[in-house]
Amino acid sequence: MDLGLQDKRALVCGASAGLGLACARALAKEGAHVWIAARRESLLKERAIELSALGAASVTWCVADLSEPKGVESVLAQQSEFDIVVTNAGGPRQGDFRQFTRDDWLTALDTNMFTPIELVKRVLDGMMERGFGRIVNITSSGVKQAVQGLDLSNGVRAGLTGFMAGLARQSVSRGVTINNLLPGTFETDRLASNFLAQSARTGVDAATLLAQRLAVHPAKRLGQPEELGAVCAFLCSQYAGYINGQNILMDGGSYLGA
Numbered sequence: 001m002d003l004g005l006q007d008k009r010a011l012v013c014g015a016s017a018g019l020g021l022a023c024a025r026a027l028a029k030e031g032a033h034v035w036i037a038a039r040r041e042s043l044l045k046e047r048a049i050e051l052s053a054l055g056a057a058s059v060t061w062c063v064a065d066l067s068e069p070k071g072v073e074s075v076l077a078q079q080s081e082f083d084i085v086v087t088n089a090g091g092p093r094q095g096d097f098r099q100f101t102r103d104d105w106l107t108a109l110d111t112n113m114f115t116p117i118e119l120v121k122r123v124l125d126g127m128m129e130r131g132f133g134r135i136v137n138i139t140s141s142g143v144k145q146a147v148q149g150l151d152l153s154n155g156v157r158a159g160l161t162g163f164m165a166g167l168a169r170q171s172v173s174r175g176v177t178i179n180n181l182l183p184g185t186f187e188t189d190r191l192a193s194n195f196l197a198q199s200a201r202t203g204v205d206a207a208t209l210l211a212q213r214l215a216v217h218p219a220k221r222l223g224q225p226e227e228l229g230a231v232c233a234f235l236c237s238q239y240a241g242y243i244n245g246q247n248i249l250m251d252g253g254s255y256l257g258a
């Protein structure tokens with residue numbers, strides 16, 4: 001299937017590892033021009049070489065802390081017209097809301113709500129004028145079903161989801177779709193650190209916690225990042241123009257709703 005992504009200009013945030021990297025790889029394989037942003041320069045350099053080898057039309061990397069407005073400015077200073085934007089970063093830290101301060105909430109809001117909104121604000125009108133655009137926000141299955149111990153994430157992702165739901169209905173008639181990808185449990189650094197944090201809280205070792213989770217999981221396995229990357233590339237494709245305003249769960253059926 002030709003996804004029609006050849007030479008499209010795609011920005012992927014949080015792309016030095018994990019799910020963002022998987023999205024960048026999938027878009028690179030389709031021949032897009034790929035911009036990758038994250039904080040770790042050495043990793044970004046390595047990823048750029050890899051993405052070029054996979055078939056990207058070009059790869060540009062940008063060291064940016066996307067929890068801060070200046071991170072957004074650094075990215076947009078390199079390129080301000082994109083056909084595709086994948087918003088993503090590390091998730092908020094684990095914990096009970098009683099231990100979080102206002103600053104903790106503001107950091108989570110900056111990273112997982114305000115930055116995606118600011119990026120969209122800066123690229124959307126151009127996409128609409130050109131008649132094509134794809135925005136994919138990587139959020140969390142917690143949007144559908146709150147995750148115990150992820151109070152910050154459960155809270156701030158709701159704000160982003162509500163905002164994007166409204167915006168998606170304004171942009172689609174001009175060829176710009178906005179969708180959210182909701183990962184369940186994917187095998188990434190983030191997941192490993194979540195299990196370690198849980199282990200510190202409960203005293204149960206991380207391997208046992210993982211085994212317990214998988215025992216009750218319908219799929220009996222973790223999701224693989226490339227599975228999510230491929231769905232992201234499809235959502236960005238020429239065939240996905242009528243998929244809009246959706247929260248697409250990728251959790252192996254863990255969410256029990258019909």
Ligand SMILES: NC(=O)c1ccc[n+]([C@@H]2O[C@H](COP(=O)([O-])OP(=O)(O)OC[C@H]3O[C@@H](n4cnc5c(N)ncnc54)[C@H](OP(=O)(O)O)[C@@H]3O)[C@@H](O)[C@H]2O)c1
Binds near residue numbers: 041188
């Ligand atoms: N994995 C899962 O099972 C799962 C489940 C539900 C939700 N999610 C959510 O999906 C998103 C991606 O998760 P992941 O598992 O891929 O996480 P990950 O393995 O920790 O990767 C996060 C990526 O984002 C980058 N990043 C983190 N903070 C950043 C910042 N302030 N500015 C710029 N880049 C930043 C990291 O690179 P640098 O360190 O180089 O900046 C890395 O490339 C997160 O929001 C996570 O909460 C994941």
